[in-house]
Amino acid sequence: MNEYPLIADHGLIGDLQTAAMVATDGTLDWFCSPRFDSPSIFASLLDHSRGGHFSTRPLDKAFATKQLYLPDTAILITRFLTEGGVGELIDFMPISGTSPSDEHRLVRVVRCVRGRVSFDIEVAPRFDYGRQEHHLSVSDDGALFDAGETRLVLHLVREEGDERLGRHDATDEGDLHVSLALEEGQMRGVVLQTGPDLVPRVMRPAEVRRLLDDTVDFWHDWVGQSTYAGRWREELERSAITLKLLTYAPTGALVAAPTAGLPEQIGGERNWDYRYTWVRDASFSIHTLIRMGFADEAVAFSRWLYDRFIERRESGSGPLNIMYRIDGNPDLQEEILPDWEGYRGSSPVRIGNGAAGQLQLDIYGEAMDALYYLHGFGVGIGQPGWLAVCELLEWLADNWDQPEEGIWETRGGRKDFTYGRLMCWVAFDRAIRLATAHGRPAPLERWIAERDAIYNQIMNKGWSPERKAFVQQYGETVLDASLLKMPQVGFVVPGDPMWQSTLHAMDAELVSDSLVYRYDPSASPDGLLGSEGTFSLCTFLYVDALARSGRLDEARVVFEKMLTYANHLGLYSEEIAATGEQIGNFPQAFTHLALIDAAITLNDCLDEAAGKARRKDGAK
Template identity: 35%
Template sequence: MRSARRRCETARVVTPIEDYALLSNCRTAALVSREGSIDWLCLPRLDSASTFAALLGDETHGRWVLRPDDPDARATRRYDRDTFVLITRWQSGDAVAEVHDFMPIDPDPGVQIRRTDVVRRIVGIAGEMAFTQRLSIRFDYSRAMPWVRQTGTEAEPQLVAMAGPDALAVRGARLTAVDHEHRGEVRVSAGEVRDLQLVWFPSHRPAPEPLDVDQVLEVTKTWWQSWADRIEHAGPHHEKVVRSLLILRALTNHETGGIAAAATMSLPEQIGGERNWDYRYVWLRDAALTLEALLDHGFLGLADSWREWLLRAVAGDPADLQIMYGLAGERDLTESVLSALPGYAASAPVRVGNGAWGQYQADVVGEVLVTLSAARAAGLKDSEFSWPLERSLLRFAADQIEHPDQGLWEIRGPARMFTHSRVMMWAAFDRGVRAVEQHGLPGPVDTWRELRDRMRDEIDRRGVRDGHFTQHYDTDEVDASLLLLPEVGYCAADDPRMLATVARIEQTLMHDGLLHRYRTQSGVDGLAGEESPFLACSFWLVEQYASTGRRDEAAALMDRLCALTNDVGMLAEEYDPVHRRQLGNIPQAFSHLALVRAADALSDGECTPR
């Protein structure tokens, strides 16, 4: 009974997912709520164990709150131009102050980094304002209560916490232990600046020196703004496109080149449900699609970095290819349940790792080869090992050609012949043929051409019923992934089969004007419960509309989708139109790259095949 009561209390006070903003140093990320609480932070890397995990529980699971004493203080927030320096402006009566939250970024990723910092700068604007600081440190997904000691002086207070391999130093204001957390007060007057610093470091090393905040703030802002200024985009929803591309960059590891699918883990697709997954890893598919979005807007250099990451990650026997890896190419992502965390809004289980790493998903090779083909067309030169890598991936695809798979959506039910997966196998062989015919690269082009034609014949015979494409060969159900078929050039957007597919998708998968991935009631995914509309799917529909003359519908749907971003431009995985809230992991690369491509389609007037 006590456990049930606690779950209900947690659900009542939970912070909405869309109330969070992102801080990033392109190595890890923090989520900051509107109320000034950092409720999620994994150190030192995005896929490391958490230090603050109130997001998946409550204040006892780790957080860092900085907000005015006045409970009625009002806040507005924004990023400082095109950066991840978050400025929260607080007003309490006649007093006004700002908190500038950021994670310093090292502009040279080649330097070995032994520290990770979070800075919270308080700037007095008018009058005097008192801020409360509440710090609860819980290492290792809230399983390790640290040993904490005061090591500073009265003039320069410093708190050091450590447990196992992890240590933190917190500086800038005195903190006192109260009920398993540390509390303190900071006052600022107009024109005054106070800096609070948190630094992670390996516990076997001494605490790093304090930062020169003025210097690292300027370096960090300059780095982000310079990157944003290189974005090539002119068209509708420009600000949303720029912020989405910045988010995709923030999810790209500065040192390894690995591109994470999201910054969080186990945020639910259904409140109280079991569809809670860890998305802090590199899905080859998601990374390839992210890279394409970056390529389309002028970032050819990132393609080279990611290709090098790919070479390292998949080195060895092609038969050992995985669909996902750690940020540095780690292979073992075994999924387990964390009993120490009750879950967001009591949505359990909380999972770390992801069991999908062991799945066979037939579309992945196609996604990778389509992206590498686009990079080659954009001017990326082949390295000594890049074309041999692509040839080995094609051999792998040929060896697996008869095998059913788990599909784009990582179905945990039986493997099937998913139509989208089979089309992506067609695309893999098609890009192999193009590499030989258009770029003169060596390879068994006759074999690849035969396999490509074989796949088309099979798909046209078995993946179409009643004039529309199907989710898999043994059903007449449809799936939103079918909207991607024109993108890879399998058919035209106005192919009669595509038009019939869109009509069926609108009929069976659209609710409140937004698309679900597929009908969960069909039982194909092997999971209990429901889910909300998947945002990327609706962006794909924008592209389809734009490509078939339904411009007004495309623009209207795009406007609605862009309005679902939160106040700092972030999207999660799904949106619940009934309760008007975002659901799933945030920020979600899939959602943001789909936004970028939909905006491009509206600008071009058509979906450009990849």
């Protein structure tokens, strides 16, 4: 199946409303428009024959490639080394702004930096996951791919006096083939633009350079807000840029990943659509981005979260959805693309997400922890928001003590997951703190009673005397890496003997040469076939837990090892297979959030230990 590049052999570009994936061979094989969660236009990543692609590569088949981002930006450069010379493909998307737009631009320009290089460009869109036919019309100024409601326009980038667009051929399938022969110093290419009423036009290289300069300035200004000055600045800022790329600017929503259907096991059925916003991820992002200094993004996410609380109050509904579309729409009906092969034969390819209606009790704790953290930075809750919080906590008081699907969205039925109860404890604890610190009216007596009841239940039922550890679910002995957050949220102190015993049990069972599994599916059936790799989020949670427990040397080694599993651009997918290959949707926001948190915690602990050592030496 050599039609499919490795998942890790991709870079990400975007305009803060949608995004595209570019492989190291110059193929743009994933792009949805006008939003992250819109139907695909290019999706050969999931079916090389049906999905559609936009490839740019040298005509000389014998070439090597290198790929990098311009420093502190989301501008991707793919370099081609051929016998005749060196060429560069520059990919970027000019920023779209904060109002929803149907118009988005993919800039793909090629430049010959040494010698002579001829490029072949193939534009083969397949609209609406290949279900919508289109008509192609070609002119001297470019081309129009018309699929009815969706139109894709190709603008030529050329100098005045250039001959018309080299060789170009339209195929019966509505594809366009273009060839460009460049001398050293020349820059040409195309700009693809989506929108309803566009027509092709010639763009001069100078105009494209202005777009490039404006995009560079945007990213430099944004990264310049970072307050992080620790040991791993480059890695953290790349993760922050990635998170910004995964943000839908009109609402502040953060998608879990820009992709759908990438497998957790090659050839398996664990292929989910991650182009949506999880309450859990949005909540974690508030905490993480404030720690990095990106307060505007954190506040935007909090507004999205408040809106979900208030909508729930106004509709009089029960629990929150665990995930929503980026505009807050709860309709995520799952469907299967029946004829699609899937990435390297991994089917079914799912669009939408059937887990949206699951009951996952942990989301209330993560949301309340985020709101509490925001209050510490002066971002308060208005009266409508507080009333919505109180009503949500009343629902939780009536419903926390019941089986649920859990953080990992298992499809094996509801169970009494310890992590869900842990985060319910967090929800009441943070609500109590907010009410008492700010004099808000609240049923404190009930909240305190529920918080304490949850604490006692976890200690009695979530602890396994047999395993000498906190376990995944009541009455079982399976370990679960989600419980690495216990000291982070303050349920236990890091030195607690019960916690230390739990951490040692995880060392022995869930850790594989520094990489961490979520749990053992063979011991805890999750309703799905197949297995999975280590979960990158959990490895970074492990680093955080080790650092908080004073195991700093181990924490640093685990963290540095994990950095070696990033791809060539510093990006992480959801999981890592036994071969070291990245698998699952890519890049995953949750992993990059956890990387930032782990690095900041570890850096602070190392600084504290170094300070103690200096004071001790000074006392001598």
